[in-house]
Amino acid sequence: MTAPTTHSPEQTTQTSAAPFEERVDKISAAAYRIRxxxxxxxxxxxxxxxxxxxxxxxxxxxxxxDQLRYRAEDPHWEARDRFLLSTGHYAIGHYAALAEAGIVPVEELETYGSDDSRLPMSGMSTYTPGMEISGGSLGHGLTIAVGMALGLRYQGSSARVFNFLSDGELDEGSTWEAAMGAHHHQLGNLTAMVDINALQADGKTDTVLRTEPVTEKWESFGWYTQRVDGNDVGALLAAFDNAAAQAATVGRPSVILCDTKVGRGVPLLENREKAHFMRIEENEWQICREQLTAGYEGKASA
Known part of the structure; x- marks a missing residue:
């Protein structure tokens, strides 16, 4: 297995001051490496x-x-922004992002899911540097994020809390209780992002429990709400910039609803019927990498 070059910052600060197209190129390259x-x-x-x-x-x-304040060499830096992965089973993607950020060594990714690895298949804060919470049963992340954002305010911290949720988590009542709590406490230091990939373990999201119109629901709960193509880096950067402009110790919490496609960037997997938990044949992995690289290089040269 080969790995693309990873650019690991010694200490990351927000890069929104850079030219927009430069930011798009930088994040697109990082997303390719994460994939x-x-x-x-x-x-x-x-x-x-x-x-x-x-x-x-x-x-x-x-x-x-582009957004998170952190120190790669000090994952427990007190002034860091907090990223909470509510969807513990997305840990494989989070580990890739932590490696891209320089928090986890790229070489360690090969231990994923193995005995005694710091990278278990479901996220565990006690094992992995940079993993703020343990993930398991869905619907708890936003509740923890609300408490964390409120606690940071009481401490006088300017740190922000970012909470990653899935659209399947919108089935959970605890998510909406937390949404109400965030608005009640005016947690302007909290930004939620929802991966709307329209799929969950029991089937298509709209057949399990229809949550649309989801934009209007979040707005009615008092959140600053944006909905974007979650596979469009430019749209994501603009949305996060808007959320950052809203951020305050006291103010409206923000949510970014991101429509994404399972398997994005690898046509072989984008069209797989059973895509929630994928079983991929031994001979297919290299095909997947080749398709990913061809797609990325094709866009870069367009």
Whole structure:
């Protein structure tokens, strides 16, 4: 397995002052590397939540490469922004982003899901540097994020909290209780991002429990709400810039609803029927990497 070059910052600050097209190119390259890492990790196990990692790569690259304040060498830096992965099974994508950020060594990704690895198949804060919470049963992340954002305010911290959710989590009542709590406490330091890939374990999201019109729902809960193509880096950057402009110690919480495609960037996997938990044949992994690279290089040269 080969890995693309990773650019790891010694200490990351927000890069929104750079020219917009430069930012788009930088994040697009990071998203490509995150996808590449996810494929390499998936090959270790021969299966897994690879489709979600590919679909969410642009979201993760945008947050870690452009928005999040952190120190790669000090994951517990007190002034850091917090990124909470509510969807613990998306850990494969998060690990790839942590490697891209320089928090986890790229070489360590090969241990994914193995005995004694710091990178278990579901996110565990006790194991992995940069993993703020443990993920398991869905619907708890936003509740924790609300408490964390409120606690940071009481401490006088300017740090922001970013919470990654899935559209399947919108089935959970606890998510909406937390949404109400965030508005009640005017947590302007909280930004939620929802991966709307229209798929969950039991089937298509709209057949399990229809949540649309989801934009109007979040707006009615008092959140500053944006809906974008979650695989369009330019649209994501603009949305996060808008959310950052809204950020305040006291103010409206923000949510960015991101429509994504499972398996994005790898046509072989984009069209796979059973895509929630993918089983990929041994001979297909290299095909996936080749398709990913061809697509990325084709866009870069267009």
């Amino acid at each position: 590449h890492h996810a494929l390499n990790m998936g090959e270790v196990q021969g299966q897994g939540y690879v489709g979600q990692a590919l679909g969410a790569a642009d979201m993760l690259a945008t947050v870690y490469g």
